[in-house]
Amino acid sequence: MAQTRPISANAPARSANAQNVSFVASLRENWLYWLILIVLVLFPFIIGWLSGDSPFGTPRGDRMVMRGESVYAQSVLINIFALSVLVMSYNLMFGFTGVISFGHALFFGLGGYLMGIILEFGGMDPNIGLIVALVVVLVVTGILGFIVGIVSLRLRGIYFAIFTLAIAEMGWLFFRGLSITNGEDGLNVASLPEWLDPARNRIMVYYVGLALFVLTFVLIRRLVNSPVGSVFQAIRENEERAQVLGYNTLHYKLFSITVAGMLAGLAGMLLAIMNKEARPEILNVSVTVDALLMTIIGGVGTFTGPVIGASGLHLLDTFLREAVVTIGPITIDIGERWTLILGFIFVLVVLIFPYGMVGTWQRLRMRFKRSK
Amino acid sequence: MSDVILQAKNLRKEFGGLVAVSDVSLDIQQGSLHSIIGPNGAGKTTFFNLISGKYRPTSGQVIFQGHDITHMPLHQRIHKGMGRSFQITNIFPNLTVLENVRLAVQAISDKTFNFWRSAAYFDGFIERATYVLSLVGLEKEINLPANLLPHGGKRKLELAMLLAPDPAILLLDEPTAGMASEQVPELIDTINAVRQQENKTIVMIEHNMNVVMGISDRISVMNMGEMLAEGSPSEIAGNSVVQEVYLGQLYDDVDEMAARGGPA
Numbered sequence: 001m002a003q004t005r006p007i008s009a010n011a012p013a014r015s016a017n018a019q020n021v022s023f024v025a026s027l028r029e030n031w032l033y034w035l036i037l038i039v040l041v042l043f044p045f046i047i048g049w050l051s052g053d054s055p056f057g058t059p060r061g062d063r064m065v066m067r068g069e070s071v072y073a074q075s076v077l078i079n080i081f082a083l084s085v086l087v088m089s090y091n092l093m094f095g096f097t098g099v100i101s102f103g104h105a106l107f108f109g110l111g112g113y114l115m116g117i118i119l120e121f122g123g124m125d126p127n128i129g130l131i132v133a134l135v136v137v138l139v140v141t142g143i144l145g146f147i148v149g150i151v152s153l154r155l156r157g158i159y160f161a162i163f164t165l166a167i168a169e170m171g172w173l174f175f176r177g178l179s180i181t182n183g184e185d186g187l188n189v190a191s192l193p194e195w196l197d198p199a200r201n202r203i204m205v206y207y208v209g210l211a212l213f214v215l216t217f218v219l220i221r222r223l224v225n226s227p228v229g230s231v232f233q234a235i236r237e238n239e240e241r242a243q244v245l246g247y248n249t250l251h252y253k254l255f256s257i258t259v260a261g262m263l264a265g266l267a268g269m270l271l272a273i274m275n276k277e278a279r280p281e282i283l284n285v286s287v288t289v290d291a292l293l294m295t296i297i298g299g300v301g302t303f304t305g306p307v308i309g310a311s312g313l314h315l316l317d318t319f320l321r322e323a324v325v326t327i328g329p330i331t332i333d334i335g336e337r338w339t340l341i342l343g344f345i346f347v348l349v350v351l352i353f354p355y356g357m358v359g360t361w362q363r364l365r366m367r368f369k370r371s372k
Numbered sequence: 373m374s375d376v377i378l379q380a381k382n383l384r385k386e387f388g389g390l391v392a393v394s395d396v397s398l399d400i401q402q403g404s405l406h407s408i409i410g411p412n413g414a415g416k417t418t419f420f421n422l423i424s425g426k427y428r429p430t431s432g433q434v435i436f437q438g439h440d441i442t443h444m445p446l447h448q449r450i451h452k453g454m455g456r457s458f459q460i461t462n463i464f465p466n467l468t469v470l471e472n473v474r475l476a477v478q479a480i481s482d483k484t485f486n487f488w489r490s491a492a493y494f495d496g497f498i499e500r501a502t503y504v505l506s507l508v509g510l511e512k513e514i515n516l517p518a519n520l521l522p523h524g525g526k527r528k529l530e531l532a533m534l535l536a537p538d539p540a541i542l543l544l545d546e547p548t549a550g551m552a553s554e555q556v557p558e559l560i561d562t563i564n565a566v567r568q569q570e571n572k573t574i575v576m577i578e579h580n581m582n583v584v585m586g587i588s589d590r591i592s593v594m595n596m597g598e599m600l601a602e603g604s605p606s607e608i609a610g611n612s613v614v615q616e617v618y619l620g621q622l623y624d625d626v627d628e629m630a631a632r633g634g635p636a
């Protein structure tokens with residue numbers, strides 16, 4: 001007879017004891033993440049201690065000047081945080097949901113520009129302005145992500161990618177021509193609240209950036225491991241099959257694209273705070289291409305890959321771009337050939353790590369486990 | 373046992389000038405195993421695509437459990453109790469066997485749109501998925517990435533994904549396609565077992581005559597977009613028109629069938 005079982009999604013009742021055990025288990029599983037977090041929290045002080053420069057800058061008269069190794073290192077990491085958030089958000093959409101977009105720079109750029117415009121022209125107290133900017137950026141990038149997502153119903157794959165490219169290029173042209181933000185020269189953002197001014201109080205910008213970075217990482221990990229995230233991956237693997245299982249895949253793609261857009265907007269805000277300006281370049285397609293390359297190099301559809309890709313390329317960019325290498329009689333000005341060298345590195349990494357650094361490592365480890 | 377669960381009324385599908393399905397009407401009885409046979413290009417898969425909602429019919433209606441579902445989107449039909457499998461293996465290749473089936477269970481639950489809890493937290497999903505995998509005999513492979521299963525295993529996985537949400541009707545498109553001949557009886561046994569244990573209605577497209585004659589309650593024969601005949605296995609075997617149009621052609625197809633891996 002019909003042996004139909006009720007299909008329930010009952011959450012198991014967990015005792016307090018079981019919760020303690022699972023906390024210890026999670027600590028054991030995630031110890032590396034916790035260690036990295038602790039190092040990042042102490043980072044300004046560690047560098048300060050190693051170099052002898054204060055993590056708060058150098059005093060000059062009654063104010064602080066942002067000089068010294070620690071403050072400089074903080075600025076490098078703030079850039080890495082912003083880039084990582086951008087690349088993680090791109091990976092949520094591209095790596096976990098399988099949606100290829102060439103328009104991600106639009107969300108990133110809007111984050112910077114909207115904040116700049118609100119702070120400079122809003123006439124508000126900078127603290128209130130910052131909160132208003134945060135809300136406006138989230139709402140606008142959210143709505144825009146939703147609209148772009150709706151189009152993914154009609155356009156698939158490369159056609160969708162070209163559509164997003166066209167929209168983003170329009171945004172770039174618009175802000176390049178917009179006179180109130182000084183067109184190609186970009187908008188200076190001078191009206192930041194003093195506590196968040198990187199020229200006075202960089203360490204606060206550092207911690208705000210760190211918080212955004214950690215929250216994004218945790219959010220994406222939870223999201224991807226949730227029931228919704230498992231459908232993201234099903235869509236990436238085989239969208240038609242997901243539909244035939246009974247999922248309205250459009251809803252899921254909308255969700256992924258919208259969240260990715262909002263996170264990119266926040267990343268753009270962070271970068272604009274750090275640079276104290278919003279320039280049209282942050283809307284350029286090269287930002288999206290960089291995010292794509294960093295995702296691929298680090299590992300598409302992995303949690304740590306985007307962070308490794310973003311940090312690796314940004315560090316190379318920061319420390320090698322200016323370098324002049326002398327080997328015996330030959331002197332190479334790396335800056336002159338930077339694009340070429342970067343291209344070479346990219347080809348090399350893709351050849352050695354066909355699934356990105358983290359992806360390839362995971363596959364090797366899995367194969368090793370199975371063969372045991 | 374004379375309730376009609378699924379009804380096609382004058383279903384028609386044209387692709388440009390080509391009439392792939394030409395005004396087909398068909399009643400499927402509750403609890404029966406109804407096979408559809410016919411030569412390549414007869415329109416069998418297209419007929420399934422109309423019933424399952426992948427294509428909109430040019431004209432005609434689909435009635436399921438008394439409701440007109442002609443214009444219902446694909447994903448909603450699953451929630452109404454319809455499940456289908458594919459002629460070409462259609463799974464999530466890089467996800468584990470368990471995850472493939474777990475997704476099928478989750479799809480019809482109301483806890484689907486949760487984006488904060490870990491999916492593993494809902495152990496009702498996993499329990500059901502494990503149970504269904506044991507039904508089809510894949511309990512040892514649950515943690516393997518699906519693309520590492522042998523072909524026969526993939527066909528079983530599809531069956532499990534189909535059974536997971538406990539559908540009222542199963543639409544199977546050539547479940548033995550591409551299988552080595554020695555694996556076919558095992559899959560047929562599995563289908564039979566599922567049918568008896570779970571009391572499902574099954575509509576099955578099948579090329580393999582041995583399979584069809586052995587397990588079907590009724591057989592429909594399709595040719596060039598039309599339903600040529602319908603009857604019990606013995607009626608179909610004795611039908612002269614069918615023999616002429618279809619069976620004759622089929623026996624010419626022996627080489628082609630061998631190439632597909634089915635027994636001649």
Ligand SMILES: Nc1ncnc2c1ncn2[C@@H]1O[C@H](COP(=O)(O)OP(=O)(O)OP(=O)(O)O)[C@@H](O)[C@H]1O
Pocket residue numbers: 387390392410411412413414415416417418419459
């Ligand atoms: N999407 C489509 N666009 C155009 N023509 C199609 C489409 N799908 C099917 N056809 C055509 O419709 C006809 C019926 O195809 P269908 O796949 O339904 O046959 P079938 O009976 O399932 O054959 P087989 O036994 O080979 O699976 C064929 O001529 C096929 O080329």
Ligand SMILES: [Mg+2]
Pocket residue numbers: 416417418459
């Ligand atoms: Mg077919």
